[in-house]
Amino acid sequence: MSVIYLDHAATTPVCPEAAQAACEVMTEGFGNPSSLYPLGRAAVKRREEDRATVAAALGCLPQELFFTSCGTEGDNWAIAAAVELNRQKGNHIVTTAIEHSAVLEPMKRLKKEGFELTLLKPDAEGGIAPEMVKAAIRPDTILVSMMLVNNEVGSILPVRAAADAIQAAGSPALLHTDAVQGFLKVPFSPKDLGADLVSVCAHKVRGPKGVGALYIKKELISKMKPLLLGGGQESGLRPGTEATAQIAAFAAAVKVWEPGTAEVIRAVKDYAVDALSAIPGVTLISRGDAPHILALSLPDFSGQSVVEALGSQGICISSGSACHRGRPSHVFEAMPLPPKVKYGAIRISFGPESTREEVDRLAELLRHICRNKTLMF
Secondary structure: OOOEEOEOOOOOOOOHHHHHHHHHHHHOOOOOOOOOOHHHHHHHHHHHHHHHHHHHHHOOOHHHEEEEOOHHHHHHHHHHHHHHHHOOOOOEEEEEOOOOHHHHHHHHHHHHOOOEEEEEOOOOOOOOOHHHHHHHOOOOEEEEEOOOEOOOOOOEOOHHHHHHHHHHHOOOOEEEEEOOOOOOOOOOOHHHHOOOEEEEEOOOOOOOOOOEEEEEOHHHHOOOOOOOOOOOOHHHOOOOOOOHHHHHHHHHHHHHOOOOHHHHHHHHHHHHHHHHHOOOOOEEEEOOOOOOEEEEEOOOOOHHHHHHHHHOOOEEOEOOOHHHOOOOOHHHHHOOOOHHHHHOEEEEEOOOOOOHHHHHHHHHHHHHHHHHOOOOO
16 A cells, blocks of 8 residues: 655655765764864764754854754753743743644743743634734743744744734843744744744754754853753753764755745645535635645544544544644644534645645545545545
8 A cells, every 4th residue: 555645744754865964974974073083073064064054044144053852852942041041031921822832831831830821822723813912922021932833734923023022012032933844834034033042853844853953043142051961062052962964964855955845835735725625524724824734624523533544545644743642632722613623623734745646535535534424445
């Protein structure tokens, strides 16, 4: 049975160029960048070239980019550092109810520690109104954390509006955005967003798992508390021997992501919106602002059971973030939708390899499910 992979928001297949780059570093350029002999110096040179590649794609200076192990690490680090920097300036934090768990779980801990948390609620398509953001930010707000692209419905959140609201309120707040789903798919730079801290990772853009990066605005770098204590790597802020093979693969994936790729992906998604939403029994939740994510519902079934049934036919989709592992998605729960629509919610997400023929096969199976009122094929 051939596999049709339509879950690119969960992870992406590693492109050949990234796999080759990782193999080269693991087998030939395997030196420790902290070593002083030529093999170590070559590893430093390669790492800095790779840093410059990722930084250029993100739109920042290489010295503002710090490699991490994943998006979750970047989110956790950014939140902890921002609170530490501003702890004496206020007690209020703003985020949204549809953030990734890598943001919401640290926020829960901060709330338990006594910080006041404002959780912005989405509309029926997963959007956050700029007016709501403006109303939430106060002079004692010390952190705003808002994702750029929601990972379950594809909505683009008003990060720039948050930056403007911070300035208008005279707030000392630092602005963090989880841009894991937006990187390379939605045009932006930290400067354009007005963001102080931006998290990205490799495995959403055809790079490997196990590597990400955190942008730290240059004015903040000298004030940042180290994530870990150790040997002084990553300017002393993120110690630990660098994952040079994963970093090389991350940069290679970025290099081969062509400027028009997002529009190629969007064309397939738009075709899917038309084809799938026309099926009787399928409800369109959100077509998504981003080019690669689409949310639907089969209200007569549970989303998880639909995912499992389609999986038995070789089609990979999800019923929400991969991190939920079958638990109800907090994103769909937060949206003002009928209970049955939430119950039957599924996410379909596309990549450069996705085709209309794959969408047609998915449509065929969903039509069978809705027409026959069964998950059996």
